[in-house]
Amino acid sequence: MLSNHSLPVKAMKASVEKTVEQTAAKHAVSQGGLLPCLHEIQAELGYIPNAHLENIATAFSLSTAEVHGVVTFYHDFRTSPSAPQSIQICCAEACQASGSRELEAGVAGVLGVEFDETHPTDNYRLERVYCLGNCACGPSVRINDDVYGRVDLASLPQLVTEAVQS
Amino acid sequence: MTITVYISQDTTAVAVGAERVATAFVQAALNAELNYTLVRNGSRGAFGLEPLIEIEMGAQGRLAFGPVSVADVPSLVTAITVGGYERHSNYLGPVSTIPWLENQTRITFKRCGEGAPTDLANYRALGGYRGLEHALTLSPQAIVDEIKVSGLRGRGGAAFPTGIKWQTVLDAQGEQKYIVCNADEGDSGTFADRLLMEADPYQLIEGMTISGLAVGATKGFIYLRSEYPRAQKMLERAIDVAMAEGYLGADLCRSGQRFELEVRMGAGSYICGEETALLNSLEGKRGVVRAKPPLPAIEGLFGKPTVVNNVLTLASVSSILADGGAEYARHGVDRSKGTMPLQLAGNTKNGGLVEVPFGVSLTIVINEWGGGTRSGRPVRAVQVGGPLGAYLSSDQLDVPLTYEALAGLGGMLGHGGIVVFDDTVDMAKQAHFAMDFCAKESCGKCTPCRIGAVRGREVLERVVDSTASSNDLILLRELCETMEQASLCAMGGLTPLPVKSAMDNFPEDFGVIDNQYEVAACTV
Numbered sequence: 001m002l003s004n005h006s007l008p009v010k011a012m013k014a015s016v017e018k019t020v021e022q023t024a025a026k027h028a029v030s031q032g033g034l035l036p037c038l039h040e041i042q043a044e045l046g047y048i049p050n051a052h053l054e055n056i057a058t059a060f061s062l063s064t065a066e067v068h069g070v071v072t073f074y075h076d077f078r079t080s081p082s083a084p085q086s087i088q089i090c091c092a093e094a095c096q097a098s099g100s101r102e103l104e105a106g107v108a109g110v111l112g113v114e115f116d117e118t119h120p121t122d123n124y125r126l127e128r129v130y131c132l133g134n135c136a137c138g139p140s141v142r143i144n145d146d147v148y149g150r151v152d153l154a155s156l157p158q159l160v161t162e163a164v165q166s
Numbered sequence: 167m168t169i170t171v172y173i174s175q176d177t178t179a180v181a182v183g184a185e186r187v188a189t190a191f192v193q194a195a196l197n198a199e200l201n202y203t204l205v206r207n208g209s210r211g212a213f214g215l216e217p218l219i220e221i222e223m224g225a226q227g228r229l230a231f232g233p234v235s236v237a238d239v240p241s242l243v244t245a246i247t248v249g250g251y252e253r254h255s256n257y258l259g260p261v262s263t264i265p266w267l268e269n270q271t272r273i274t275f276k277r278c279g280e281g282a283p284t285d286l287a288n289y290r291a292l293g294g295y296r297g298l299e300h301a302l303t304l305s306p307q308a309i310v311d312e313i314k315v316s317g318l319r320g321r322g323g324a325a326f327p328t329g330i331k332w333q334t335v336l337d338a339q340g341e342q343k344y345i346v347c348n349a350d351e352g353d354s355g356t357f358a359d360r361l362l363m364e365a366d367p368y369q370l371i372e373g374m375t376i377s378g379l380a381v382g383a384t385k386g387f388i389y390l391r392s393e394y395p396r397a398q399k400m401l402e403r404a405i406d407v408a409m410a411e412g413y414l415g416a417d418l419c420r421s422g423q424r425f426e427l428e429v430r431m432g433a434g435s436y437i438c439g440e441e442t443a444l445l446n447s448l449e450g451k452r453g454v455v456r457a458k459p460p461l462p463a464i465e466g467l468f469g470k471p472t473v474v475n476n477v478l479t480l481a482s483v484s485s486i487l488a489d490g491g492a493e494y495a496r497h498g499v500d501r502s503k504g505t506m507p508l509q510l511a512g513n514t515k516n517g518g519l520v521e522v523p524f525g526v527s528l529t530i531v532i533n534e535w536g537g538g539t540r541s542g543r544p545v546r547a548v549q550v551g552g553p554l555g556a557y558l559s560s561d562q563l564d565v566p567l568t569y570e571a572l573a574g575l576g577g578m579l580g581h582g583g584i585v586v587f588d589d590t591v592d593m594a595k596q597a598h599f600a601m602d603f604c605a606k607e608s609c610g611k612c613t614p615c616r617i618g619a620v621r622g623r624e625v626l627e628r629v630v631d632s633t634a635s636s637n638d639l640i641l642l643r644e645l646c647e648t649m650e651q652a653s654l655c656a657m658g659g660l661t662p663l664p665v666k667s668a669m670d671n672f673p674e675d676f677g678v679i680d681n682q683y684e685v686a687a688c689t690v
Contacts, residue, residue, distance in 0.1 A: 031468060032430070034450030039392075039431055060450070073452040074433035076392055092354030093553055093599070097512030097587045098540060101595075130436065130603065131352060132393055133360040134178045135585070136213040136510060136517025145395055149181035 019044050020052040024059035034060055034070055038077055047078040085124035085164055087111070088142040094135035099152060103139050104128070106153045111160060124164050169202040169246070171195075172220040172228070174279065176209035176364050177396050178357070183235065184217040190236045191219070194243040208365020210279030211519025212266050214537070220261055220279075221246060230264055231256040266516060266535060271497060273505050274482050275358075275521045278365035284403045286411055289368040295413065297487030301376045302421045309380035310336055313483065315491030317503030322348055322439075322476030323552065323580040324656070325569050328483075331473060334463035335381040338471035343383035345374050346448065346467055346474045349390040349397070350432050350439040353552030355511040355583030359477035361519055363390075363397040366481075367404035368413075371427060373480035375418065376487050377473055378425040386427045387467070389444050392434055401429050436607040440655045441474040443609055454609045455655040476581070478507055498524035502568040512549075512585035513539045522567075529563040532586055543588035547596070547672065551580025553603060554660035556667035557596065576667060578660075593672035597665045598626035604661040615658025618649040622665065629676055636678045639669070 020041055027037035037056065041048050048071055057064045071077045091104050113119040113126045124143075134140040137149035141156065143163040151159065173188045174180075188206070195202060209216060218232035219242070231242055234256050245251040258264055272278075281288035289295070301309050314329030335343060347370065351359040363370060374386045390398055405427050408414040416424050430448055432438050438447045442456035445467050466472025482504065486494045495503045502524035508531055510517045515537035522531075532538070532545065539545060547557045550567075556577030558565070565571050572579045587596075604619035625642045628634040646662035653659040669676050 032448050032450040035433060035447065036430065039433070066451075069452050070450065073454075074435050076432075076434035092603075093549060093596070094355040094511040094583075094585045096596070096599070097585050097591070129393065131354045132177075133351065133357040134181050135355045135357050135512065135583070136514065137178050137182050137216075138512070140181065142393075147177055147181045149178060 016045060016049060017052055017055060020049065020055050021059070024056045028059040028061075034062075034067070035074075038071060038074075042077060046084065047081050050079045083118040083123050083125040085122075085144055086127055086142075087124055087160065087164070088127045088129035088132070090130070090132050090134070090138065090140040090142075091128045092130040094131075095138035095140055098138040098150075100139035103141075103151065103153060103156070107156065110153055110157055122160075122164055122166055167224045169200070170205060170222040171202050172205045172207045172222070172279075172281075174209040174216065174218060175206040175283075175396070176216075177360060177394075178213050179209045179216040179218070182213070182216050182233070186236050187217040187219070187234050187239060190239040191243065194240045197240075198243050198247045200243060200247050205282050207281055208278050208283045209361060210261075210267060210365075211275065211361050212264065212516070213518040214516030215258065215264070215266070219256075221251075226260070228261040230258040230261045232258060266518075269534075270521050271505050271523050272521050273485050273494070273497070274369070274478060274507055275362065275366075275519060276485075277369065278361060278519075283365050283367055283400050284407055286368065286404075286407050286413075289366070293488060294368055294484070295372055297484035298372050298375055298413070299419065301379050301487045302419060302423065306336055306380050306382060309376065309487065312487060312491045313380070316482075316486045316494040317491075317498070317501070318479065318482055318486060318494065319501075319503070319569070320476055321478035321482070321507070321581065323353075323554075323578070325579070328475065328479055331463055331475070332377065332380050334461065335383070335471045335473050338464055340471045342385070342468075342470045343381055344467045344470055344472040345377045345381070345383045345386035345480075346441075346445065346462075346472055347374055347386065347388040347477060347480055348439065348441060348444055348474055349388050349394075349477050350444060351394075351477070351581070352391060352436045352439045353554075353581055353583055355549065355585035356509050356552055356581045357511070358507045358509050358519055358582065360394050360397050362477060362481055363394070364400050367397075367400050368408065369481045369484050370401075370477055371404060371408055371414065373483035374427060375414065375425045376483050377475070377480060379418075379423060381471070381473055383471075383473065384424045384426065386425065387448055388427065388429045389432060389438070389448055390429055391432045391439075398429060398431065405429065436603075437609045437655075437657055440657060442655070444474065445472070452609070454611050455657075457654060478581075499566075499568055500524075500570055502570065506567060506579070506582050508567065508582045508584055510536050510584050510586070513541055513588050514586045515540050524568045525566045527564050527566050528558070528584070531567070531584060532563065536586065539586060539588045541588045541590075543590065545586055546589040546591055547587040547593060547668075549585040549587070549596075549664065550583070551578040552583045553600065554578075554656065554663055555580050555583070556663050557593065557671060558667070559671040562671070576670075577663065592630075593668040593675040594626065594629045597668040597676075598623065598630050600661055600664040600668075601626055604657060608657065612652070612654040612658060614649045614652040615654070615661070618645050618653075618658065619661060621645055622649075622661075626665075629678075632677060632679070634676075634678050635680050639676060639678060642669070
């Protein structure tokens with residue numbers, strides 16, 4: 001059973017490494033190409049695998065520590081797999097002024113998931129975000145790529161049901 | 167009769183239902199066998215009226231309906247088809263007579279909402295690229311001089327005179343120079359950059375191209391925050407079209423001059439809105455602030471002379487070159503020349519983009535444009551200039567909106583964000599948030615910001631929990647002073663502004679258990 005299982009895992013690991021190497025080689029030739037490279041790897045794989053930071057470093061003629069520093073500096077980059085979907089609650093000032101503090105405090109109760117965790121059944125991650133540029137019609141919530149305005153605890157569950165794919 | 171229907175694809179318009187309204191419109195029009203063309207335009211920024219439907223029919227010009235819900239659509243389509251639209255409950259009259267828009271002085275935002283954002287022919291028909299055509303006939307120095315005459319100051323928040331910055335880059339020696347657009351609009355309460363990039367991307371592209379001609383730069387980057395995916399799509403499409411039509415590339419308008427442009431995405435870091443952190447990020451490094459000098463104008467991106475300007479600054483350049491610096495400088499007061507795109511946000515009934523000459527009072531913007539609070543409760547606090555701006559109290563709202571007047575109140579106009587709070591706000595919590603946010607987003611390079619924000623957050627936790635002593639408030643003042651005076655950049659240097667203004671203007675929210683604050687403060 002184990003030996004049967006290890007083959008596809010090996011193949012998968014090899015393909016992850018290949019994706020990282022190819023993407024890194026493509027961006028290493030452009031000036032300041034590291035961020036575009038990391039964005040593309042994350043878009044492809046869902047995260048930036050720690051095990052292959054060295055491959056990126058080699059392509060960019062950097063140390064692994066430098067690449068690690070960049071990956072961990074930016075909030076957008078993840079080094080472990082995450083749920084494929086996300087719900088982000090804007091918690092910045094303009095949304096606070098229109099009710100996001102209540103939303104922030106009550107969201108775990110209405111959705112059944114804590115911040116920075118993945119929902120047990122619905123395959124999305126709940127996150128805080130600081131400004132989505134929808135400040136005139138807050139509180140703002142982003143579900144995957146779509147922003148919703150004037151969201152409150154009463155309207156959120158319905159929105160999530162419609163927008164999140166189980 | 168040809169009918170053209172405009173429904174916005176702007177982030178906020180869609181956030182309040184424009185996409186659903188557009189779908190419903192298409193369905194209802196099909197049922198009614200209505201012949202029409204649908205244009206998905208940018209927004210005019212009157213967000214209280216979104217989803218807004220504009221309908222152009224024959225001689226009547228563009229008629230506005232809003233805010234339209236999905237349920238309103240069938241009766242609206244019937245009213246257009248059969249007649250009687252004037253009596254429809256959403257009818258607002260001709261677009262040109264909507265007071266919210268009519269009373270503004272739109273220069274930078276004049277084209278927003280007029281047509282499909284990436285329609286280059288439409289941009290040209292509305293006066294676009296006249297600025298570049300003029301600039302191509304001028305010497306670099308003459309372009310810089312025109313900007314100096316306009317009195318344009320950086321719209322990103324620091325308000326540095328644009329002409330002087332450009333002169334420095336023009337005078338700097340270097341084979342390669344760069345134009346960098348700071349589109350990392352991370353300040354809560356601001357959305358003007360996003361609105362412009364989604365509604366009128368060519369104006370920014372044109373402004374950057376002119377900037378390249380002025381200082382001798384052949385390459386530009388737009389550093390855009392990753393929270394703005396719609397703006398990214400719009401800019402990338404517009405750049406492709408401009409390349410194909412010869413407005414970007416190796417031979418600008420057959421002049422033999424070169425300018426290329428690329429969009430680079432940020433990755434969720436607030437500090438990358440600070441220009442030197444932004445440059446490091448563009449170079450593929452951690453977004454850590456650089457010490458100045460050297461100024462980016464001398465040693466900027468990849469160590470080369472670089473213009474770093476905000477979206478609105480660069481966009482303004484195209485109309486300045488089209489109509490002349492003197493025309494632009496006719497608007498405004500004192501050293502605040504031209505118009506300021508204000509962004510009315512937070513607890514406001516009719517929020518949105520209000521472009522007015524400098525000098526209009528804050529209370530007029532909040533009450534006459536905003537229509538008061540959305541909650542219907544009294545205004546208690548207004549934060550002007552983003553998260554690093556001061557919290558003003560309700561008796562300070564007659565301040566004229568100029569760089570100088572806001573500075574006179576100990577605040578700042580910044581990028582023009584206005585966030586309205588009603589009387590349910592707890593100002594100690596707002597001060598706590600300011601320190602907490604600084605602690606989370608500090609790049610860590612300098613100690614006052616990295617450590618000061620953490621200590622400040624701890625003190626304010628005690629204030630919020632009602633366990634603070636009077637010594638805590640003295641400590642907080644000292645922390646603020648250290649951060650202000652010793653931080654490397656504006657984030658550490660200005661985080662004390664919301665904190666101190668909250669303490670000064672709303673002392674009743676900063677209770678202490680020993681109630682000795684007044685006495686203790688006097689004896690220090």
